[in-house]
Amino acid sequence: MPDRYANNHCTIGDTVVKLALLLSVFLVAVFAQSERGKQQNVCVEQATCGACVAAGSRCGWCTQDKYDKRHADRCDLIENLLPNGCDHSHIIYPNSTMSYDSNLNPQNAQDGQEAVQISPQEVTINLRPNTPYKMQVHYKQAENYPVDLYFVMDLSKSMEDDKNKLAELGDALSEKMSEITKNFRLGFGSFVDKKTMPYVSIIPAALKEPCTGCVAPYGFKNQLPLTDDTPQFRVKVIDADISGNLDSPEGGFDALMQAIVCKPNIGWRQASRKMLLFSTDAGFHIAGDGKLGGIVKPNDGVCHMDGNGFYSESLSQDYPSISQLSHKIAEKKVNIIFAVTKERLPLYRKLSELFEGSVVGELANDSSNIVELVRANYQKISGTVELKTEGDEDVEISFRTKCFGDQWREKASCSGLGIGQNVTYEVTIEVTSCPKDRTKWKKSFEIYPVGLEEKLTVNLNLMCECDCEKPGQEERNSPKCNNSGTFECGACTCNDNRYGKNCECDGSDLGSQAYDATCKMTNTSEVCEGKGQCVCGVCDCYPVLALEDPSKKYSGTYCQCDDYACDYSDGQLCGGPSRGKCSCGECICRTGFMGSACECPTSSESCIASNGAMCNGKGTCVCGKCICDLNDYYRGPTCEDCPTCPGRCEEDKPCVLCRAFQSGDLSEEYCDANCTHIEIVDSVEEKDGWKLCRSQDEDDCIFYFIYEYRGSRVQVQRTKECPEPVNIWLIILWVILGIILIGLACLLMWKIFVTIHDRREFAKFEKERQNAKWDMGENPIYKQATSTFKNPTYSKVPSQ
Structure with missing residues (x-):
């Protein structure tokens, strides 16, 4: 009796668990349906073939003449068009393609050939909007890549010792750079500041000689254009005279702008690593500072260099702004190395963050480390490859690369690249919409490595129009459109006041009672049961709003049916297409299934036990599953499992x-x-x-x-779970250790108690000693030298 009661108790618990499981499955199914509803079918919203193609890669347009669906549904998911009766040969769903216009393999600079480091060099992509396209770009650092190194040096009085040291190190610098590349050129320019107050003194004598042994101040001078005659560099640096100015900031920005934009004067080569070393021990004037000297004309960012190499507009134009310089550095592909003294490092590091491909190095007090500074920063610049884009408005571009590992990373740069090493980038290109201006359906943009003239030109041809929509392909006032519309891509585009699949409807009839009568189920019913609109006497049903999917609409002559309101089984409507189909709110089950959600197989084969009996004779087959008797011990799929029985x-x-x-x-x-x-x-x-x-x-x-x-x-x-053997010695050791620890703990507690007790007694003693009162006017142990005694028997005789 107790066993039977326990078994019944467990059975009730199992039933509760099953009900909870069914409830969770139902909630998951509802959530899944809600999530599917959120994934809207944007294809059905497109009215033209071009718009359909631009909606995404999953959308296709059916050009078939006798397509049963309405005009707006010619654009649908490709997996929906085929079941709806559109032949595969009439579905337009173009894929993005790419062709190479220039694809030279990477090569070194040798035998008179220019180096090639990035490949391909030019591609044309026929890009489908809303469809990301991936391509690969390769970069390989070439040997003997041309290097143009131009020094821009502050030649104010405080930099005099630096100039002398730089002249001495010219040959060493050339020798060190020749170890990196055989194609090296060197140049030199200097700057002071604008030749007016408050930057320099305008006293005639000071203008002529601002300091002892100094020459007249100037803005910027190109002392030596880039040349491979490196010994001449030493001569020009020695011959360059020191000058002076008044304020601490210098006119370095004027010098930077002219050195960058004056390409013919400086001698920058088209295909070279352009490096500009800017050396100073002071700050810089920026745009707006020129107003202090009465110079209000903004800098135009154009080369102004006279025949003697001087900046001719120094007193006419303001200093350049930081944004102007940043733009020109990126445009001219010049790498800046700021070689500045220690106290100026924080300032120029912040400035370097705004200039593409620039670095900052600390300059020794006498510039003695200039050679190592150039070599180290050149390797840092050339060993870092970062891809950027230009002219990519309205185009979404992302990069990822493995650099030198096996894992792709979402980044556009790699560091530590050596000569001959190859880096592969994966470039993803996407356009999310077609511009309204048809001239913008063709566009180009560039992908380039920072600091180099080399680039990859990407020509985009956006697929915003189908071939059947191009001029000459349409059929105006076509008989297929009742002579009231243009037939193109298998569909009619109706003229004004005409509508319908074949432009058969007159727009002037809209709103008339007789017109709406054919769309009412009864005289008192709403038009199309309030779930559609009457189009040319036929109900055009609305989407089922609860599903948030425009492709799922009400059905029936009067839109009275909801084919998405049936019961769910296994998370699918009517158990899925293999089991049944929802028709006007009820599941129509396929052969072999039954139930409100087609959840039950009609066959009871799954209930037959190994002995051939239905549910082993211990239960009932319901919906293809055995419901075992609650008053029996047997459980399992076919009621053959008895946990309390030897089996x-x-x-x-x-x-x-x-x-x-x-x-x-x-x-x-x-x-x-x-x-x-x-x-x-x-x-x-x-x-x-x-x-x-x-x-x-x-x-x-x-x-x-x-x-x-x-x-x-x-x-x-094959494996068993065996209990670990008991380690007796370990247990004994732990017991002994425990006894020792307990003894020590007890001893420590006793010691603490005794210490506390002794401190309390001592404190009590101190308190009583302080409270003792002594008579300070009498010594209690003092005795006088004489003693006085009184005779008790003696008394004075009273007078008579």
Whole structure:
């Protein structure tokens, strides 16, 4: 009796668990349906072939003449067009393509050939909007790549020792750079400041000689254009005279702008690594500072250099702005190395963050480290490859690369690149919409490595129009459109006041009662049951708003049916297309299924037990599953599993032991003859049609195996779970250690208690000693030298 009660109690618990599981499955199905509704079908919203193609790669346009769907539904998901009756040959869904216009392989600069470091050099992509296109770009650092190094040096009085040291190091610099490249040129220019107050003194004598041994101040002078005659560099630097100015900031921005934009005067080569070393120990004037000297005309960013190499507009134009310089540096592909003294490093580091491809290095007090500074920063600049884009308005571009590893990273730069090493970039290009201006359907942009003139030109041809929409392909006032519209791409574009699939409807009839009568189910009904509009006497149904998907609409002559309001099974409407179809709110089940959601198979084969009985005679087959009797002990898919009864787990245990673990009571001969159905596997788990058994051997080891409900197969997990042996010595050691620790803890507690008690007693003693009162006017142990005694028998005789 107690066992039967316990079994019933467990059965009720199992039922509750199943109900909770069914409820969770239902909630998951509702959530999944909600998520599917959020993924709107944007294709059906497109009215033309071009708009359909531009909506995304999953959209296709059906050009078939006798297509059963309405005009607006000619654009749909490709997987929907075929089932709706559109032949595959009439579906337009172009793919993006790319062709190479120039694709030279990377090569070194040798035998008179220019170096090629980026490939390809020019491509043309026929790009479908809203469809990302991926291409690869390769960069390989070439040997002997041309290097143009131009020094722009502050030649104010404080830089005099630096000038002398630079002249001495010219040959060493040339020698060091020749180790990197054989194609090296060197140039030199200097600057002071604008030749007016408050930048320099305008006293005639000071203008002529602002300091002892100084020449007259100037804005910028090109002392030596770029040349491969590097010994001449030393001569020009020595010959360059020092000058002076008044304020601390210098006119370095004027010098930078002229050195960058005066390409012919400086001698910059088209295909070279352009490096400009800017050396100073002071700050800089920026745009707006020129007003202090009465110079209000903004800098125009154009070269103004006279025949003697001087900046001719120094007193006419203001200093350049930081944004002007940043734009020119990026445009001219010049790499700036700021070589400044220690106290100016923070200022120029902030400035470097605004200039593409620039770095900052600390300059020694006498510029003695200039050679190492150039070499180190050149390797830093040339070893870092960063791709950028120019002219990519309205185009979304992203980069990723592996650099030198195996994992793709979302970045456009790689560092530590050496000569001959190759880096591959994956470039993703996407355009999200077609411009209204047709001239912008063709555009170009450039991908370039920072600091180099080399580039990849990408020519985009946007697919914003189908071939059948191009001029000459349409048929105006076509008979297919009732002579009231243009037939193109299999559909009609109606003229004014005409509408309908074939422009058969007159717009002047809209709103008339007689016109709407054909769209009403009864005289008192709403037009199209309020779920559509009357178009040319026929209901055009609205989408089911609850699904948020325009392609899923009401159906029926009067839009009275909702084909998406049926029950769900396994998270799918009517169990999915293989089980049934929703028709006007009810599931129409396919052969072999039944139920409100087509959730039940009509066959009861899955309920037949291994003995041939339906649910082993211990239950009822409902919806293809056995509902086992609550008053019985048997459970499982076919009510063959009895947890409280000796069953196949105990029956198969001896064979499992002898076959898998060579243990148990069975002999080897019996095992080989009768236990061949045992299969040894790496791991087992309970699954449909199988029962999991857990058993224990004589060594208290747990082993697992499963058996097939409808067969004799048994699978055994080859490993057992055995308890770890008890380490007696470790236990004894821990007990001894515990006793010692407890003893020490007790001793410590006793010591703390005694210490506290002694401190309290001492404090009490101190308090009583301080409270003792002594008579300070009498010494209690002092005795006088004389003693006085009184005779008690003596008394004075009273007078008579």
